[in-house]
Amino acid sequence: MALEIKVLDYGDIELENSFLVLGHNCGRTARVPVYGFLILGGQYPVLVDTGYRSNEIMQVLGMRGMQFHENMIENQLAQHGLKLGDIRYILHTHLHIDHAGKDDLFPMNTTSVINRREMECSVSGLMHPQYPQADIKHLIDRLHTPQALRFLDLELSGPIEIIPGVVCEAANAHTEGSMNVIVETAEGTANICGDVIYNFQDQIIDPVRIPQHMEWQVTGNHAGSKRQEKAAIMKLLNNHRFLLPIHDIPAVVDHGQVIGRINGPTIPGPTTQSVPRRNWFPV
Ligand SMILES: [Zn+2]
Numbered sequence: 001m002a003l004e005i006k007v008l009d010y011g012d013i014e015l016e017n018s019f020l021v022l023g024h025n026c027g028r029t030a031r032v033p034v035y036g037f038l039i040l041g042g043q044y045p046v047l048v049d050t051g052y053r054s055n056e057i058m059q060v061l062g063m064r065g066m067q068f069h070e071n072m073i074e075n076q077l078a079q080h081g082l083k084l085g086d087i088r089y090i091l092h093t094h095l096h097i098d099h100a101g102k103d104d105l106f107p108m109n110t111t112s113v114i115n116r117r118e119m120e121c122s123v124s125g126l127m128h129p130q131y132p133q134a135d136i137k138h139l140i141d142r143l144h145t146p147q148a149l150r151f152l153d154l155e156l157s158g159p160i161e162i163i164p165g166v167v168c169e170a171a172n173a174h175t176e177g178s179m180n181v182i183v184e185t186a187e188g189t190a191n192i193c194g195d196v197i198y199n200f201q202d203q204i205i206d207p208v209r210i211p212q213h214m215e216w217q218v219t220g221n222h223a224g225s226k227r228q229e230k231a232a233i234m235k236l237l238n239n240h241r242f243l244l245p246i247h248d249i250p251a252v253v254d255h256g257q258v259i260g261r262i263n264g265p266t267i268p269g270p271t272t273q274s275v276p277r278r279n280w281f282p283v
Contacts, residue, residue, distance in 0.1 A: 002041060002184070002185060002186040003039055003040065003041045003042050003165045003166065003183050003184055003185055004039075004040050004041050004185065004266055004267070004268075005037050005038070005039055005040075005183055005185070005190055005192070005244065005266070005267040006037065006038040006039075006040060006080055006265060006266060007035055007037060007244075007250070007264075007265055007266070007267065008035060008036035008037065008038055008047075008051075008073070008076040008077070009033065009034075009035065009070075009071055009076065010033075010034040010035065010036055010050075010051030010052065010067065010071050010073065010076065011033075011034055011051065011052075011055075011065060011066050011067030011068060011071035012031050012032060012033055012034065012065075012066040013031070013032055013034055013052070013058060013063050013064065013065055013066065013098060013247075014029050014030070014031050014063060014064040014066065015029070015030060015032070015061070015062075015063040015064075016028070016029065016030070016062070017029065017030040018220045019219075019220045019221050020032065020198040020199050020202075020219060020220060020221075020247075021198065021199055021202040021203055021208060021217055021219060021220060022217060022218050022219060022220045023209070023220065024202055024208045024209075024217070024220075031066075032198070032199075032247040032248070033247060033248075033249075034051050034052060034098050034246060034247065035049075035244075035246050035247070036048060036049045036050060036051055036073070036076070036246075037049070037181075037192050037244060037267075038076075038077070038080060038082070039166055039181075039183055040080065042163050042164060042165055042166060043088075043163040043164060044087075044088030044089065044163055045082055045086055045087050045088060046087070046088060046089045046090075046091060046162065046163060046166055047077075047087045047089070047090045047091070048090075048091045048092075048093065048181050048192050049090075049091075049092060049093055049099045049100070049194075049246060050073060050090060050092075050099070050100055050101055050102035050103055050105075050106075051067070051071075051073060051098060051099070051101055051102055052065055052067065052097055052098040052099075052101040053097075053101035053102065053132070053134060053135060054067070054101075055067050057097060057101065057132055057134075058097070058098070060097070060129045060132065061097065061129065061130065073102045073105065074105070084105055084106050084107065084110070085106070085107050085109075085110065087106060087110050088110065088111065088163075089110070089111050089112075089113050089150075089162055089163070090103060090106065090110060090111070090112045090113065091113045091162065091166075091168060091179075091181050092112065092113065092114050092115075092118070092179075093171070093178055093179060093180065093181065093192065093193070093194025093195070093246065094115075094118050094171075094174060094175045094177060094178040094179070094194055094195065095114065095118050095119070095121075095122045095131055095135065095136070095139070095175075095177075096127075096130045096131065096175070096195070097129070097130055097131070097132050097135070098246070099194070099195075099246065100135045100139070101132075101135055103135070103138055103139065103142070104134075104135075104138040108142065108145045108147070108148040109147060109148070110148075111147060111148060111149065111150050112139065112142055112148065112149050112150070113149075113150045113151075113152065113162060113168070114139070114149065114150070114151060114152070114177075115151070115152045115153070115154050115155075115168070115170065115177045115178070115179045116151040116152065116153050116177070117153075117154075117155060117176050117177030118175060118176070118177025118178065118179070119139065119151065119177070120176075120177065121175055121176050121177050121223075122136050122139070123136060126223070127175070127223065152168055152179070154168060154169060154170035154179055155170050155172075159182070165183060165184040166181065166182070166183055166184075167181070167182040168180070168181055168182075169182060171193065171194060171196050171232055172224075172228055172231070172232050173196040173222065173224065173228055173229050173232030173233070174194060174195045174196050174219070174221070174222050174223065174229075174232075175195075175222075175223050176223055176224065178194050178195070178196065179194070180192060180193045180194065180196070180236070182240070185241075185242070185267065185268050186268060187241055187242075187268040188240070188241025188242065188268075189239070189240045189241055189242070190240065190241065190242035190243075190244055190250075190267050190268075191236055191239070191240040191242070191243055191244065192244045192246075193236050193243055193244065193245050194245065194246055195219065195221070195245065195246055195247065196229070196232050196233060196236065196245065197219075197233060197236070197243065197245040197248065198219045198221075198245065198247050198248065199219075199247075199248055200243075200245075200248055200251050200258055200261070202217060203216055203217045203218070203219070203233070204216050204217075204233065204237070204258055205258050205275055214256075215230070216229075216230050216233045216234070218230060218233075234256075237253055237256045237257070237258075238256045240253060241253060241254075241268075242262070242267055242268065243258075244267060249261050249262065249263045250262045250267055251275075252271050258275050259271075259274065259275060260272075260273060260274050260275060261273040261275065
């Protein structure tokens with residue numbers, strides 16, 4: 001089944017750059033998008049991530065939210081003729097402040113799907129305040145409501161198919177419970193990879209301060225080891241045609257290398273930008 005992915009624009013965030021790419025441009029402000037992804041053409045409409053609750057809530061991390069009327073999740077869905085209640089599943093790459101802020105707008109018969117390890121992390125206190133109270137309290141309400149929440153145990157079960165052509169797998173990066181969402185498209189698999197990659201240019205295409213060949217720079221915000229982060233990125237690059245992180249425009253990948261970007265509303269879609277190859281040998 002050929003599925004299509006629509007890019008939803010939940011608004012931007014301004015933050016300090018070394019949060020994105022380890023030790024890079026410390027003290028400088030960066031502005032990044034916050035995307036959600038709508039998977040259409042399958043058994044049911046499926047949404048990946050819900051963005052951040054409000055501009056105000058980003059201040060708890062010293063960040064600035066820039067969410068405007070058009071970025072409201074109901075307006076983003078309306079662009080595709082959908083209402084909140086039309087979404088069957090919300091898949092969460094993870095539960096950080098900018099990924100699970102709008103679940104409470106959805107009816108309880110829209111099922112939120114979360115890797116159980118991520119739910120545990122969200123109440124551990126270890127990454128406070130990246131898991132804000134209002135978002136997590138709502139998920140606890142779902143936990144106590146029939147059909148409102150589905151847990152996965154991806155580290156133990158291996159990948160799990162949610163609807164035909166949409167599979168969740170453990171990301172093994174960013175947070176302990178992060179998951180990736182793999183979507184079968186007409187042009188190969190797309191991997192919605194959460195915050196495992198923040199910035200293609202500075203981490204992968206021209207990785208800052210990395211002298212080794214085919215070695216990636218990690219983000220400035222991860223819970224595990226750098227080795228894990230690098231291996232998780234390597235796995236993404238070597239197994240998928242499209243990579244769709246939440247805070248950078250999607251990339252087209254060939255033989256483990258980023259060969260283009262898609263800055264458009266639909267994946268697959270026309271490649272709008274080819275990528276200069278500093279580090280690569282012609283094939
Ligand atoms: Zn994020």
